[in-house]
Amino acid sequence: MQKNNSPKDFIFGIRAIIEALRAGKEIDKLLIQQDLGKSVLMGELLELAKIHQIPTQRVPIFKLNKITAKNHQGAIAFLSQIDYVSFENILQSTFEKGETPLFLLLDSITDVRNLGAIARSAEGLGVHCLIVPEKNSAQINSDAIKTSAGALHHLPVARVKSLLQAVKYLQEAGLQVVACTEKATQNIYEIDFSIPTALVMGAEDTGIATPILKQCDKLAKIPMQGKVDSLNVSVSAGIVLYEVIRQRAE
Known part of the structure; x- marks a missing residue:
């Protein structure tokens, strides 16, 4: 869902950020000076950030100074360029419409261009919702x-505290969760994607976290024939999503 703010919108100053949160502004990430002393206002800000589940990072002051030369008081917040959604609500509405759910979860995809390319394929190939973790994920x-x-202005995106818990919720709701990984013995053409499905894609270097892999119902890989045995994650996502659509069109 699109917002009208500038691509580089951010706000700084403890009080300003507190008031933005109270006004309902959606904040993508909060940077706090790591050696900043405690104060009542800072305590209030951190409490609000916790309530609103805003990813918060402690950083050295020079990083904040690089973002703005103005008096930031040790706090800078980046305004989100999209409105995040509840994947639970999207799932419910998908079932109510009589559609077969297709959800995509991204584990540790930290490259913004990969995230953007995956979102482009996901929106074009009928994904109902993209799910990303609060931490260790590329900023939108x-x-x-x-x-x-x-595509990110049209594709519903949910940000969750725990991908593992999201996987469990989707399974309880009746979706099969398929991890796309080179560790699989089955390939994607052997999986039945005609039923409600959630796909999990991981970073190229670290892959999908072991607890999530163990929780998934099935593991699937893209069969390779060349000497290079892996693909860029955005390319992989496009291939797997197309196989889902191909099966569902039959």
């Missing part, structure tokens, strides 16, 4: 939106 910024060719 202007680069991600540009790479997605604007």
Whole structure:
């Protein structure tokens, strides 16, 4: 869902950020000076950030100074360029419409261009909701939106505290959860994607976290014939999603 703010919108100053949160502004990430002393206002800000489940990172002051030369008081917040959704609500509405759910979860995809490219394929190939973790995930910024060719303004995106818990919720709701990984013995053409499905894609270097892999119902891989045995994660996502659509069109 699109917002009208500038691609580089951020706010700084403890009080300003507190008031933005109270006004209902959606904040993508909060940076706090790591050696900043405790104060009542800072305690209030951190409590609000916790309530609103905003990813918060402690950083050295020079990083904040690089973002703005103005008096930031040790706090800078980046305004989200999209409105995040509840994947539970999207799932419910998908079933109510009589559609077969197709959800995509991204584990540790930290490159914004990969995220944007995956979102472009996901929106074009009928994914109902993209699910990303609060931490260890690429920020949905202007680069991600540009790479997605604007798809991130149309594709529902949910940000969750725990991907593992999201996987369990989807399973309880009747979806099969398929991890796309080179560790699989089955390939994607052997999986029945005609039923409600959630796909999990992991980073190229670290893959999908072991607890999530163990929780998934099935593991599947893209069969390779060349000497290079792996693909860029955005390319892999497009291939797997197309196989889902191909099966569902039969």
